[in-house]
Amino acid sequence: GAVVSQHPSWVICKSGTSVKIECRSLDFQATTMFWYRQFPKQSLMLMATSNEGSKATYEQGVEKDKFLINHASLTLSTLTVTSAHPEDSSFYICSANRGIYNSPLHFGNGTRLTVT
């Protein structure tokens, strides 16, 4: 089955530093990738849609200069949390779309970010 790999699975960083999270589709080409954030006991919140070779589309209320998304190839998208603060601590999850309308989305196992 299709596999999406997310790395790292967890990271602890100091306030003010930047953290990069990678999302890779291992056995298919992902024309679109999605980034979500999930706080404890809450649902997933869509942050942005990332298309290969073009700028990401951010959801309302998500700061594009704080959450930098790069989708450089059909198998890799990265999310960089810049100048992280404790309130950015969350579970970040990516998902990838094969590009076929209505095909299931495949999700990574998430990255637990803790900012101290």
Added chain:
Amino acid sequence: DAKTTQPNSMESNEEEPVHLPCNHSTISGTDYIHWYRQLPSQGPEYVIHGLTSNVNNRMASLAIAEDRKSSTLILHRATLRDAAVYYCILRSRTQGGSEKLVFGKGTKLTVNP
């Protein structure tokens, strides 16, 4: 975005069937109904999806109302590994062609041994 309504939580006993309901009264004609589930500290996992007809796969069955304003995910024999949060989602296509998946609050399923 079209929205779905699900009960916050449900309980089941092991090896019994489970019916997880979902209301989506604002569904449009081209929206597919998708179900995903999420185990603790993991990313969501695809379960099943459908448009109008009922669907079956190795994980579950999806029963869709004739007016498409509601659907039910059926787990035929619940196991302890089925304990998860189940999300019912309408797969919408935006004007730009992207296919966002917007999650609601989901139903937390507890399976008792």
